[in-house]
Amino acid sequence: MKVYAINGSPRKNKNTATLLQKALDGVKASEKDNEIETEIINLYDLNYTGCKSCFACKRLEGKSYGKCAVKDDIYEVLENLSQADGIIFGTPVYFGNITGQLQSFLERLLFPNFEYDKNYTSIAPKKMATAFIYTMNVSEEIMDIANYKLTFSKIESSIERIFTKPQIMYSNDTYQFDDYSKYKSDAFSEEAKAEHRKVQFPLDCQKAFEIGAILIK
Numbered sequence: 001m002k003v004y005a006i007n008g009s010p011r012k013n014k015n016t017a018t019l020l021q022k023a024l025d026g027v028k029a030s031e032k033d034n035e036i037e038t039e040i041i042n043l044y045d046l047n048y049t050g051c052k053s054c055f056a057c058k059r060l061e062g063k064s065y066g067k068c069a070v071k072d073d074i075y076e077v078l079e080n081l082s083q084a085d086g087i088i089f090g091t092p093v094y095f096g097n098i099t100g101q102l103q104s105f106l107e108r109l110l111f112p113n114f115e116y117d118k119n120y121t122s123i124a125p126k127k128m129a130t131a132f133i134y135t136m137n138v139s140e141e142i143m144d145i146a147n148y149k150l151t152f153s154k155i156e157s158s159i160e161r162i163f164t165k166p167q168i169m170y171s172n173d174t175y176q177f178d179d180y181s182k183y184k185s186d187a188f189s190e191e192a193k194a195e196h197r198k199v200q201f202p203l204d205c206q207k208a209f210e211i212g213a214i215l216i217k
């Protein structure tokens with residue numbers, strides 16, 4: 001069995017990557033027979049574009065029907081993910097949305113997997129378990145006022161349609177820099193941020209772990 005975490009942050013050891021690793025730790029902890037392999041894929045290490053609208057994945061009797069035909073760094077990743085038992089997506093929120101890198105990746109992962117029939121039927125070879133972890137600067141309250149969840153729900157519903165309904169978690173008010181005194185950041189209280197980091201982030205890590213622990217039933 002194999003579970004992948006897809007890191008949509010350019011940073012490999014900050015908020016999003018940390019929570020993804022905790023989720024994979026949870027996956028590992030849940031296994032009874034040492035049979036689940038895990039892997040993090042850092043999207044910013046890879047060279048690729050979003051969907052090019054070539055429609056090779058929809059061409060009748062084409063050799064790429066149902067698969068992405070674009071041969072770049074994620075060609076093999078997409079091939080591997082099609083056989084995954086679980087996928088945990090993680091992203092920082094950029095301008096109220098998932099990162100561009102993750103959006104491009106999801107276009108390539110999701111689009112070939114539904115048919116252009118009346119129901120947009122999913123033809124994904126496997127309906128693996130999924131989860132989505134969002135990290136962001138704003139508080140939970142502002143996230144709600146700014147209606148972030150409405151934006152997020154669009155990609156979540158495509159993931160549900162094609163694979164399975166994702167478990168969701170949000171990590172708010174994240175610590176953005178190692179040393180706030182070195183950056184223009186008077187929009188924030190460093191003290192409040194540090195306190196949140198100390199008290200809330202470990203709870204977020206626990207939540208991510210729990211999401212991983214119940215991913216594969």
Ligand SMILES: Cc1cc2nc3c(=O)[nH]c(=O)nc-3n(C[C@H](O)[C@H](O)[C@H](O)COP(=O)(O)O)c2cc1C
Binds near residue numbers: 015096
């Ligand atoms: C280009 C950019 C845009 C951002 N836009 C938002 C935003 O719209 N809302 C928000 O709450 N945080 C925003 N942030 C903050 C990040 O979402 C937040 O710090 C996140 O936890 C960073 O994740 P990382 O530590 O895994 O890189 C933005 C950060 C960057 C660099």
